Amino acid sequence: CCWSAYSASGCIGSGRQKGFIFICVGAQDVPPEVLRQREVKWLDMLSNWDKWMVKRHKKVRLRCQKGIPPSLRGRAWLYLSGGKVKREQNRGKFEELDSQAGDPKELDVIEKDLHRQFPFHEMFVSRGGHGQQDLFRVLKAYTLYRPEEGYCQAQAPIAAVLLMHMPAEDAFWGLVQICEKYLPGYYSAGLEAIQLDGEILYALTRRVSPLVYRHLEKHKMEPILYMTEWFMCAFSRTLPWASVLRVWDMFLCDGVKIIFRVGLVLLKCMLGTREKLKACQGQYETMELLRAIEPRYMQEGFLVREVLEVPVSERDVEREHHVQLKRWRKNRGELHCKSPPRMHGARAIMASEPPSRQDLRQNPTIIVESPLPPPQPTPQLKKGEKSKEEKSKKKGSMKKAPTVMEIPNPYPLAGDPQRDPQLPLRDPQLPLRDPQLPLRDPQLPLRDPVPTLRNSTVQQPLVNDTPLPNTPEDSPPPHQPTLNDQSLLTVSPLQKSTQSLSSIEADQDTYL
Known part of the structure; x- marks a missing residue:
């Protein structure tokens, strides 16, 4: 907090x-x-x-x-x-x-x-x-x-x-x-409740410390003279701060009997021996002594120990309360302030007004709105059924197959789509062919035994009088240069090697 x-x-x-x-x-x-x-x-x-x-x-x-x-x-x-x-x-x-x-x-x-x-x-x-x-x-x-x-x-x-x-x-x-x-009635007009508790403290002093009681009675010191600030402020203006907190911890747990015990401890410590009483020959000296309590008696460790050893319970406080109330009515009449009954501690307060579970629920002191959307409720799955997240994680953990790069055909047919001339024919990092495979089947002849028409400028290989596959019957075949073609004289060596490789692959395709 x-x-x-x-x-x-x-x-x-x-x-x-x-x-x-x-x-x-x-x-x-x-x-x-x-x-x-x-x-x-x-x-x-x-x-x-x-x-x-x-x-x-x-x-x-x-x-x-x-x-x-x-x-x-x-x-x-x-x-x-x-x-x-x-x-x-x-x-x-x-x-x-x-x-x-x-x-x-x-x-x-x-x-x-x-x-x-x-x-x-x-x-x-x-x-x-x-x-x-x-x-x-x-x-x-x-x-x-x-x-x-x-x-x-x-x-x-x-x-x-x-x-x-x-x-x-x-x-x-x-x-x-x-x-x-x-502390009911403590802060009402007339301060009748605090005066009544002063008489209770005076009576308890007689039982706890008779020497102090006789001294106070001798000098006719009314309790209202020295205990008003103690009780009405719950010692918050009398004790050191650490002692105030410890007294309040016990006071809010066990009720007003803690306040009575602290008052009795201070009276006993300051006036409980004959040597100290010799310095208090009158009412004035006694009041000055009680107003200037020695720090060692107010130190929290000493004070808590002495408070716990004082033999005063709620029953003792209530018994004296009834006795002093009868004496008050006999000497002064009825109380003008009708205060509610006093509760001795947290347990008595809870018993008088039983709370609900909702009343005791702890709420956060500071609430911060998150910019993220609220989480969606997860659906209840049957036994053995896996959620979508688990399935996706399982799929993601599997090794993905490598993607196959598509290699363009360097020798397109007439019906193939046109290629961009600025793009390379193939990936330069890939080999032309698998080196494990032979260049051709050695059992196949180098040339097609079926005769072809050499007199025409356009040659069309025939297999059982049927055209090549993937070649339309109505479209003319692609132009292939002959040995007598003059264009071969001006081509570069790279183009020659490419054309020779093309002819070899065409022969293999024909036989296959």
């Missing part, structure tokens, strides 16, 4: 989960043979996505934890999030939304936020460039798709990360799936 040229991925380190150990290395350090094998495996999964998700989902999860190959990350994200099925079921919807004008107030806020998203990335570095144009189109289309929700500033980095890996239409449907399935 050419859209993955803007991204990088990989991790370095090791991790273990449920009894097995695997090594996570950066994409730049993976041998080409191993990377090619991973690409082949992912291509096989994408070609049979429904079967893999139903029967071998654990294998898909493991391969997402190892890291999706950079060349297939955009396509894999679209399949994991369900954006591929959503796009196929709403053909032409994005073009329809893109052609509409949009709300001027929403568009004004979007335009102000375009240059703030990854300003040093080559896609968004130039104002009015193709990256900012596509980002504007995606965000505007979402405000038209969900006008009751509108635009939220935290949606811009989500859409920007998607645009680095896929075209604008695919990024739009990926954004729709994240906002509706993975």
Whole structure:
């Protein structure tokens, strides 16, 4: 996928989960043979996505934890999030939304936020460039798709990360799936959903790291103060780029529990020891520490290993969600935003909306029309029957007989067509006759024993009183000079030899 040229991925380190150990290395350090094998495996999964998700989902999860190959990350994200099925079921919807004008107030806020998203990335570095144009189109289309929700500033980095890996239409449907399935209600007015998840994170911290929980409770630090940007932007503005990609690989596969795990790991690493808590004597110092997380804790190998070891599952998240929802209703009343239920990962999304085989079919990204005509369908042949091409090849392979050159007759008869005098009588490379054959039959006499009429100037040989073959009876015979003809005195030696040879051949023809 050419859209993955803007991204990088990989991790370095090791991790273990449920009894097995695997090594996570950066994409730049993976041998080409191993990377090619991973690409082949992912291509096989994408070609049979429904079967893999139903029967071998654990294998898909493991391969997402190892890291999706950079060349297939955009396509894999679209399949994991369900954006591929959503796009196929709403053909032409994005073009329809893109052609509409949009709300001027929403568009004004979007335009102000375009240059703030990854300003040093080559896609968004130039104002009015193709990256900012596509980002504007995606965000505007979402405000038209969900006008009751509108635009939220935290949606811009989500859409920007998607645009680095896929075209604008695919990024739009990926954004729709994240906002509706993975993080429902996060970007609505009032931010009630993100506050509720903050309470869930606070409760999970009590179970995972009691020391950190007591410190936060002592200084009365509300989760909304430090986790809003983490969760709403899916850590895209917090972690290094390589770690962001690895977290998104697992997040789109397993759902929001990955976001909770990453938050718990950062809290534990920055506030999990007594020595570190001594430097945080108040709320301000604690906030400054959480805003400047040490790079070693955000390194992808270390982070992936720690995330996989955090004992938090979907069931734990849902249990705390129900507990905190009851407490919310008791203290604050009903939620104003009625968001749809949250889906925990790709398998739950596919189960909620079962796709058809046509929806999962892979289509080429770039279609080039060939100038050649389409191939004709080959007819089905019976058993033992050969096609015309095979017959023609067989005929062509046979040795062709040499062509026979036609030699003109140097002594034409009266009825033969006239020859061009400028053309040679014969091919000079060919011999006059076969040297193997004798000049004449030695048993035949030199002269015809039948008497001829010598008194006339025209001699006509006779055989049983019949004219020569090929000679018309009514036409006069060709002129043959006699011994007394004066023309012989002026002829050249070559002509004499030719005439003598002519007489000999005529005698032989007469006897034959």
